[in-house]
Amino acid sequence: MTQRVVILGGGTGGTLGANRLQRSLGSDVEITVVDQDDRHVYQPGLLFVPFGMADPDEIERPRHRQLRQGVEFIESEIDWVDLEAQEVHVENGTTLGYDVLIVATGARLVPEETEGLEGPGWGEKVFTFYTPEGAEALSHALDAFDGGRLVVNVVDMPIKCPVAPLEFCFLADAYFTERGIRDRVEINYATPLDGAFTKPIASEHLGGMLEERNIELTTEFNTGEVDGVGGRLIGYDGREVPFDLAVVIPLHGGAEYVGRSPGLGDELDFVPTDEHTLQSKSAPNVFVIGDAANVPASKAGSVTHFEGETLVSNVEHFLAGEPLEAGFDGHANCFIETGYRKALLIDFNYETEPLPGHYPGPVGLPLLKESRLNHLGKLLFQSVYWHSLLPGRDLPGVGAVMPMSGKHRSIPEED
Amino acid sequence: MPTETVAGAVVDRNEEGFFTDATQWTEAMAPELARAEGIDELTDAHWQVIRFMRQEYFEKGTGPTVRMLGKTSGVTVKELYQLFPKGPAKIAARIAGIPKPRGCI
Numbered sequence: 001m002t003q004r005v006v007i008l009g010g011g012t013g014g015t016l017g018a019n020r021l022q023r024s025l026g027s028d029v030e031i032t033v034v035d036q037d038d039r040h041v042y043q044p045g046l047l048f049v050p051f052g053m054a055d056p057d058e059i060e061r062p063r064h065r066q067l068r069q070g071v072e073f074i075e076s077e078i079d080w081v082d083l084e085a086q087e088v089h090v091e092n093g094t095t096l097g098y099d100v101l102i103v104a105t106g107a108r109l110v111p112e113e114t115e116g117l118e119g120p121g122w123g124e125k126v127f128t129f130y131t132p133e134g135a136e137a138l139s140h141a142l143d144a145f146d147g148g149r150l151v152v153n154v155v156d157m158p159i160k161c162p163v164a165p166l167e168f169c170f171l172a173d174a175y176f177t178e179r180g181i182r183d184r185v186e187i188n189y190a191t192p193l194d195g196a197f198t199k200p201i202a203s204e205h206l207g208g209m210l211e212e213r214n215i216e217l218t219t220e221f222n223t224g225e226v227d228g229v230g231g232r233l234i235g236y237d238g239r240e241v242p243f244d245l246a247v248v249i250p251l252h253g254g255a256e257y258v259g260r261s262p263g264l265g266d267e268l269d270f271v272p273t274d275e276h277t278l279q280s281k282s283a284p285n286v287f288v289i290g291d292a293a294n295v296p297a298s299k300a301g302s303v304t305h306f307e308g309e310t311l312v313s314n315v316e317h318f319l320a321g322e323p324l325e326a327g328f329d330g331h332a333n334c335f336i337e338t339g340y341r342k343a344l345l346i347d348f349n350y351e352t353e354p355l356p357g358h359y360p361g362p363v364g365l366p367l368l369k370e371s372r373l374n375h376l377g378k379l380l381f382q383s384v385y386w387h388s389l390l391p392g393r394d395l396p397g398v399g400a401v402m403p404m405s406g407k408h409r410s411i412p413e414e415d
Numbered sequence: 416m417p418t419e420t421v422a423g424a425v426v427d428r429n430e431e432g433f434f435t436d437a438t439q440w441t442e443a444m445a446p447e448l449a450r451a452e453g454i455d456e457l458t459d460a461h462w463q464v465i466r467f468m469r470q471e472y473f474e475k476g477t478g479p480t481v482r483m484l485g486k487t488s489g490v491t492v493k494e495l496y497q498l499f500p501k502g503p504a505k506i507a508a509r510i511a512g513i514p515k516p517r518g519c520i
Contacts, residue, residue, distance in 0.1 A: 156482050220502060222481060224493065236481075236496040251482070267486045296517055 003029050003319050006088055006098040008078055009255075010035035010063035012390070013290030013304040013311075014104035018071045020312040020392035029319070032072045034090055038063045041132055042382055043160065044301065047167055047337065049135035050142055050247075051175050056132045059382070066390045078105070081261040083283045100285050100315055103264075103271050105255035107160055107291040107299055113251045114155050114223060121228015126246045129168065130160070141245060142175065147184030148244030153233055154191050155223045155251050157198075160291060160299045163346075165189065165249055166196060166206055167337045173213045174339030190218040190233060190241050199353035201409075202346055205368055209338065223248075252299070254292055270294040275350065276326035278311050279318075287315055296350065297330045305389055306331040306400045331402040333359065335378035343374035349402040357407035360397050364406055422447050426512075433508060433515045437472055440512025448510045452501065461498055461510075464488055468511040478508045478516035 005021060007014045010033045018033050045059030064073040077091035081101065088096045109130055111117045117126065127138040150172060152165050159165075169189050176182040189196070189210060195203035196210055196217060210217050224236040226248065233241040254269030264282050265271050272281040273293035280286040280293075289311045290304035297303045310327035317324050330350030335343045345365050346354035358364040365374055388395055418427055422444040427435045432451075434440055445465060449457050457465075467488045472478045481504045485492035495503035504516050 156480070222496075222502075224496075236492060237500055237502075267483055 002027070003099040004097060005029050005031045005100045005102065005315065006096050007031065007033045007102040007104055008035075008081075008088065008257075009033075009104035009106060009290075009292070010038075010067070010073065011040065011104065011106050011290065012301050013106070013292075013307065014102070015040070015063070015066045015390045016305065016308045016392045017102055017104060017289050017311055019066075019068045019390065020308055021315060022068045022071050023392060024312060024316065025319075027070075030072075031070070032074060032096060033063075033067060034074045034076060034078055034088065034096070035063055036075070036077045038073075038075050040066055042385055044378075044385075045382060046129055046132065046135045047164055047171070049132070050129050050138040050168075051171050052139055052143075053171075056136050060132065061386065066386070068391070078255070078257040079260065080257055081264055083261070083263050083286070086285065098285075100287065100318060101283075102311070102315070103258070103280065103286060103288045103292045104290050105258070105292050107158075107252040108255055108269075109250045110253045111248075111250035113253075114248075115225040116228060117155075117226045117248060117250060119226070119228055121226075121231075124228070125231060125244065126226060126228045126248060128248055128250060130164075130249060138247065142172075145185075145245055147181055149186045149188065149231075149242060150245045150247070151188045151190055151233060151241055151243035152247045152249075153189075153221070153223055153241070154193075154249045156192050158299055159249050159252050161334070162198060162298055162300075163206075163334050163336050165191070165247075166210075168247060169210065169215050170213065170339040171337060173215060186216070187214075188216040188218055188241060188243075190221040190223070192220065192222050194219050199348065201356075202348075202354040202368065206336075213339075252291075258292070266294055268294075274326075275330065276310075276328050277314055277324040278307055278328055279314060279324060285318065287311055287318075295330070298332045298334075300332055300334060301385070301389075302334060303330075303332045308392065309400045327400075329401055331400060335374055335381070337375065337378060338370050341375050342370040342372055343378050344368055344370050345374045345377070347402060347407075352402060352404070352407075355407040355409055359406060360399070360403045362406045364397075367407065429515075431515060434512040435514060437469065437513045440469075444512065445510055448512070452499075452506050452510060454499070454506075454510070457510075458498075460490060460494070461507075464490055464495065464498060464503070464507050465511040468507050468513060472511075472513040478504065478511070478513045480504050480516055 040063040042059040048054035079089040129135040176185045196207040197203040222236045225234040258265035258269040271288045273288040275295040291299040314324045333347040337343045348354040356368040426439045499506040
């Protein structure tokens, strides 16, 4: 009998999951992907839009075109999931029954949860680059900015791509330097963390890079209110960070329908998920991939990509009535753009923090070290994303499990 | 890992002052732990947060973040900062004797 797999979300995880499952199981399964729109954005590209290094049109394609033949695509808002009846109610009135449900609806920005963030000054002095529209509006604001205080602020974790705000700081430093006005711009990075990043060795390294670039770091800052008219971030502890231009990464939550589906999500609408099998804790026939899961990994495309293998084999095991594999190790890697056409690369998992060395082995891309090669890698990755990663092909040399060869546990000297 | 004495009992805490074994904690330790964080008196509201932190920790394996606390503890984020001015999630976790909340990845 044909089994029905419904995938909620046609982004990175939903698309690569659908394509891998379809390739592997063919006509044994009927796969349906549901998304509220047909715009698939290559989100790493958003970082480059404010600096005129990418055009919003270049980083967007139709979702349905990324799916293999035989995968059905439904464009509709999702109303709610009835875990007991094993049905998804979508807003065009249809009900979709499933044998297995895959939640892949990612994270949602919730700027409305921060007082004043969307108030007066939003879109004039206060921006975000986490949406295509926001990134484009910010590019005009940066063009018009001749000097003053630029503040880059993360309201609270978790956020998508936790290194992106740091990359924004590095690129802003290079951008203003190239425009010849760096001496007229103060850059401040205000973060709720106690350092530049979450993991100690990388945090120290990235903190040093902020200092070298004369970027101030304000730590343990929890934004309570944004005063867009007065140009101030006001912390819950009473501290204030003044700005002429603020780039704010708003709070994140899971998709809204998760909150409308009894028993599916947590307080932030993320789905409680086993961090190794990717089976949800809400129901045995519900699996989760990507940012929608509450697993203790970065919310990032690379994590989603590495989860793909485990997700697909466990869905297959589940449909066959076999035990699941605890296959996912929390593997993440990211290119961190550092300006002046250089980037560094970090690679880590649940157990091992980002370490220096080379990836994927002793001969490979340098880790935790700026290089032009890493910058080229970052630029080339967009093509890999559309042509290999989304179709669900294995990338040569890039395994799902984090490699340890090529890494060492001390900080290398700079050349 | 440093072993130390709190309210007459031996406990294990890490270098950041978080308990590594939440079962070593007793309510009698809270006032002493609070004073070390600059909180002279624990009010009912402090206790509400402390008990909530422990309950969440034992249910979910990690203490809540400030934002989760604001949504679920019955105390708003603003009030949480009044109770624990130096950072509610961290300070309350230390006083409540649970490991560091792993909210930030």
